[in-house]
Structure formats: C-alpha cells, structure tokens
Amino acid sequence: MCGLSAYCHLGTPQKDTKNSRLDLKGSLESIRHRGPESDGTYISPCGRCGLGHVRLSIIDLEGGHQPISSANGDIQVVVNGELYDHDHKGHVFKTKSDSELALHYYEDYGTDFLHHLRGEFAVIIWDDSKKRMLVARDRFGVKPIYYTTVNDVFMAASEIKAFSALDWRPEWDLESIIMPPTILPPAHYMTVSASGTMDTTKYWDAEYPDKNIEDKRTLEEMIQGVHDHVVESIRLRLRADVPLGVYLSGGLDSSSIAGVATKLLRDSNSDAQIDTFCISFKDGGIYDEGDIAERTAAHIGSKFHRLSLTQDDLVDNYERTLWHVEQPILDLNAVGKFLLSGYVRHKGFKVVMTGEGSDEHFIGYPFFHTDYLREQDRSTPKGFGCIAEEDRQDMLSDRLAGSYKFIHYELPRETKINTKARFNDSDLPYQIGKMLALSTDFMNSKVVSYHGPAVVGSTVLDSIHGDIRLKATTKWHPVHASLYLETRTFFPNVMLTWLGDRVEMAHSIEARTPFLDHPLCEYTNSLPPSVKLCGQDPKGNRLNEKYILKEAMRPYVTDEIYNRTKHPYLAPTSKPGVQPIVRLLNKWVTKERVDHLGFLNWETCETIKERIIMTGDCMAYSSMLKVISLLILHEQFDVAPVTYL
Known part of the structure; x- marks a missing residue:
C-alpha cells in the first residue's frame, strides 16, 4: 500500500519546474503516512506530466521502488494497493513487486489491462508516446483516488490533502456538502489527453x-x-x-x-x-x-x-x-x-x-x-x-x-x-x-x-x-x-x-x-x-x-x-448527561463557528445540541456529528467560508 500524487498540464507545459507552483514533493510529504519508507518522482521530458509515489513496502522490500518504467522509458506507472495472482510470464521484470504487473499488462492490452488485475488498487499511468495519463480504481473502491483541474492542470492523488501543494484551495460544494475534488468511482478509469480531453469509462460491473x-x-x-x-x-x-x-x-x-x-x-x-x-x-x-x-x-x-x-x-x-x-x-x-x-x-x-x-x-x-x-x-x-x-x-x-x-x-x-x-x-x-x-x-x-x-x-x-x-x-x-x-x-x-x-x-x-x-x-x-x-x-x-x-x-x-x-461492528453512542461527547459539542458547536461557516442554521444546531445533552437521542447525535465534522474540516483544511449566498 502506498500514496500517489500526479499532475498533467492540459495546455502548454511549463518547462521551468524550479519556479512551478506544482510542488510534487510537498504533495507527497502531506501523505507520508501512507508510505513512510521511501518516495520517488518522475517528470516527463516535456514537462507535461509529474508522477509521485510514497511507499509502504510489503512485497520485494529491497526493490519495488516506484515509479516503474517500461524498458524504453515511454510508460511510467505508480500503483497504490496490492495485486494478486501475479506470477505473470512473457516480460522481463525489473522488480519482484506485484505493482509492476500493471505496467506489463498495460503494454500488452492497453486500457483493457484492468480486466486482468486482481486485487485492491489505484493506478496512474503516463504514456509518453500518446501524451496521455490514465487513472484507474479497483472494482469496489477499496483504494481511493481523487482528481480535479486547477488552472489547466489536471491532478490526481490518494487523498484530498495532497492537492494543497499543487496550487489547489478547498471550497465547499453545497450541492453535496463536501470539499471537492471528485473521487473516481469504483471500477472506472479515466484518460486525460494533452489537448484536455477527459473520458471516464466503466470497465466492470x-x-x-x-x-x-x-x-x-x-x-x-x-x-x-x-x-x-x-x-x-x-x-x-x-x-x-x-x-x-x-x-x-x-x-x-x-x-x-x-x-x-x-x-x-x-x-x-x-x-x-x-x-x-x-x-x-x-x-x-x-x-x-x-x-x-x-x-x-x-x-x-x-x-x-x-x-x-x-x-x-x-x-x-x-x-x-x-x-x-x-x-x-x-x-x-x-x-x-x-x-x-x-x-x-x-x-x-x-x-x-x-x-x-x-x-x-x-x-x-x-x-x-x-x-x-x-x-x-x-x-x-x-x-x-x-x-x-x-x-x-x-x-x-x-x-x-x-x-x-x-x-x-x-x-x-x-x-x-x-x-x-x-x-x-x-x-x-x-x-x-x-x-x-x-x-x-x-x-x-x-x-x-x-x-x-x-x-x-x-x-x-x-x-x-x-x-x-x-x-x-x-x-x-x-x-x-x-x-x-x-x-x-x-x-x-x-x-x-x-x-x-x-x-x-x-x-x-x-x-x-x-x-x-x-x-x-x-x-x-x-x-x-x-x-x-x-x-x-x-x-x-x-x-x-x-x-x-x-x-x-x-x-x-x-x-x-x-x-x-x-x-x-459498533462503537458506543451517546447517553444523557455529562458524557465525553459533550466536550466536542461545547468546543465546536458555537454560534461564532457556525455563522463563520456560512451555510448552517444556528438555531437548529443549538436546539439539537441541547437535545443530545438532555436525552442522548441517537439520530440527533448522528446529525450533530455531521455538523461537528464540517466545522472541524473547515478549520483543518482552511476552507473558505461560503459568501456567495
């Protein structure tokens, strides 16, 4: 298991990477917990693509470093997850890592390579000969992969926090009450071309x-x-x-x-x-x-x-x-x-x-x-x-x-x-x-x-x-x-x-x-x-x-x-009276914090807060944890308050 971060310029790539606002190493550092043992990056010769990987070594402890490249260097791959049944024949492997299987199956089958993968995975591939990036997720969504576009740069990563070093700033999407970027659905892959064309395809159901x-x-x-x-x-x-x-x-x-x-x-x-x-x-x-x-x-x-x-x-x-x-x-x-x-x-x-x-x-x-x-x-x-x-x-x-x-x-x-x-x-x-x-x-x-x-x-x-x-x-x-x-x-x-x-x-x-x-x-x-x-x-x-x-x-x-x-599997829920959950309620659910967020109703929040303290109501408890979550995320990720309303 590992962490991934990548970007692809959709217009003219920036060749002066020293002055780029796309800090790939900084992005990887923010998800270092996913791969504390080593890291690796690849920047394409044209400057269009960057791939990054932090590694948690499970198979082939000494080898298996990523990104992994094809023999001619045209194809680069980073993989998060584990691939099974991977004693693949017909290619010379640089490593003993299961992740290299994704590279060789892509060489053999193109975008159909996903039909041959068995396991839990997120994969990003850069094909320099096609100037195309491919991003894919396993059939059930065990491994996450998010994506977004900022200033004509497509970017993908294992966690949202990895985008902060890639010139992205979070804001609330009130249609779904989440912070974009978008998560790629399970059993889908997307291709991103140099011209800016993006196609998302379901490969299994x-x-x-x-x-x-x-x-x-x-x-x-x-x-x-x-x-x-x-x-x-x-x-x-x-x-x-x-x-x-x-x-x-x-x-x-x-x-x-x-x-x-x-x-x-x-x-x-x-x-x-x-x-x-x-x-x-x-x-x-x-x-x-x-x-x-x-x-x-x-x-x-x-x-x-x-x-x-x-x-x-x-x-x-x-x-x-x-x-x-x-x-x-x-x-x-x-x-x-x-x-x-x-x-x-x-x-x-x-x-x-x-x-x-x-x-x-x-x-x-x-x-x-x-x-x-x-x-x-x-x-x-x-x-x-x-x-x-x-x-x-x-x-x-x-x-x-x-x-x-x-x-x-x-x-x-x-x-x-x-x-x-x-x-x-x-x-x-x-x-x-x-x-x-x-x-x-x-x-x-x-x-x-x-x-x-x-x-x-x-x-x-x-x-x-x-x-x-x-x-x-x-x-x-x-x-x-x-x-x-x-x-x-x-x-x-x-x-x-x-x-x-x-x-x-x-x-x-x-x-x-x-x-x-x-x-x-x-x-x-x-x-x-x-x-x-x-x-x-x-x-x-x-x-x-x-x-x-x-x-x-x-x-x-x-x-x-x-x-x-x-x-x-359940953790204990709230009970009436002075319970530990009350500490969270009193710290986070205040009029000042709710009003600063910009889209919640303080009167409702105050009423539900008091109901939990007095009765331990299970559904009220669940609703208020959603509110507390929003208030904490708002501060942790420095999300801009909603002001357009």
Missing part, C-alpha cells in the same frame, strides 16, 4: 441472475463453490514479505478469515500461529465483542491482542481521525478502527486481513430483509429456503408497519418517498441519503432559497446508471437490486473510507479484503437470494442471514460463531 429462472445447481455444489472461492481468496492474500495479522471481531466474516488462514499456514507448517487483533470497549455492554473474539482466537490457536477503549479515547481522537478521513463522519466507529490500526502498527505489523464486503454480498445486514420479502424467490433450486407465500406477505406487512433499521439506527418509516416507485417500492435509496446528508432544517434560509430543499433519495438513486435501474426493477430480485445500490453508494463512500483505507493507512497499515476478491463476488452474486438470506432454513429458522457462507465456513469456526446472528 456487478451482475445478478434473472429472478424468474430457476438455478440448476444443487445446494451442495453452491456451498462447495463458496468454500473454494473463499479459501482461494485468502490463500492469495497471505502472500507478504512482512508479518501479517487478522482483524478479529465476534462475527462470522473475520472468524472465517482467521480460521481459513490458520489452516492454510499449518498445511505447510504445523506450528504456524497467526496474530489476531480486536477492539474491546470498556463498559461497552452489547458493543463489546472482545470476549467472543478471544474465544475464537483460542479455538484456532492464534496469538490474541485486545485493545481496550473507552468513550473518552474515542472522543479524544475524533479530530485526528477526521483529518485522515477528510469527510463528515456520523458515529465513532471510525475512531475505534483508527485506534486499532495504530495499535497494530505499534505491535510491529504492516499487513492485516479484514472482513469488509461479506455483508454486501451474502445479504448480512438486517436492513436488506424487507427487500428480500418483497417478492418470492423463484430462482432458488426446488424452492430451497423460501417462506410460504402467506407467511411471506404477513412478515412483509409487519416490517412495513414498523420502523426502518439501518445498521444500528432505528429510523421512522416514511410514507411519502419520491424514489419508491422507481426502485421496487424500497426505502433504501431514501434511507441511505438521509443517513449521509444533513436535513434541510440544518441549512440557513439563503442556502435553501438558492439551492432548493434536499432531495436525498433521488440523489442516491441517480448516482447509478439508468440501465442498471431498469435491470433492478425488471430482471433482478429486489434484494439483489438493493445489494447493488448499497455496494455502489454507501459501501465505497462510507464503509471502505471511514472503516477502511483512510483509518488504516493513517498508521501505514495495508488491509486486505478477501471478501472483495472479484471472482468470489461474481460467484456469490450469481447465487439465488434464498441460499444467502435463507427465508426458512432446514431447521426452521427464519431469515437466516449469510446461510451459505455459514455452511461453507462451518469447518473453520466455533459453534458460537456459526449460530450467532449478525451484529455489526
């Missing part, structure tokens, strides 16, 4: 089966298929020239990774022992999974490391976490993961495996249940896992009458949602938007008058292509449609950011995600809904989530994990 065609595979074949794909994905991700650990919680996903990894290592060394790392919350009650994780660690014989945290620890490190995440965060989960990554680095590790991506493919989250119940599953073999039709309709009615549960938030179910008719009558587009955006009440009257009220559901739904929306409502089962929407919106922009790359790389930790191996995901997507979320399993259990993964991983996990229902 998720697909799901026709909901009306019965799958001819047997359940046993499907279980074996999942088993083999998971084991192969973990096997590939065990390759490293430095020690490797596993983030372990009390759930099926990380327990499966730890169990399979231990088995694979002991196949060649009977004394092999993997290190596992867990967060434990002191007095955390239901939030604390430390004891369950420790029992799993004992079962597989791993060396167990527990980091115990208090809510004071989380609040005290909120601002540091936000500096690395670079976008509003609405709970303290990210801070816990940030501190865990620092703990792992302190223990001498650079590489871990984590369980992200399993819930998005094996239907793990309870908020998917309603969309599973919307239609009978006609694709499952011989009706496996289906609920009797009358029972299905009754269960759906009960859920629609109750509140909407998204992750750990219990939200009132809205009756008038403008996107329901466009997306299988589902609440999900609206609820995702509502979770991420501040409501119109938080905006001052000038913002509402200028931009109009927020239409959060439409914003989320319009972010996916029209042909996909058509498939989602005519060909795919509703729960598969919701899986697609979540993996293309909330998952890359929240889960893989707050709980992924940004809080891991803050401490120079490379995290590998076996459940986001694209051959595994393509296989899992091809399965009928009812073998993943089993409406009624052979033992009579209803809505048994990740059923097929449990069966496939049964040899590697404890009975406790096998029988446990989904419990997402």
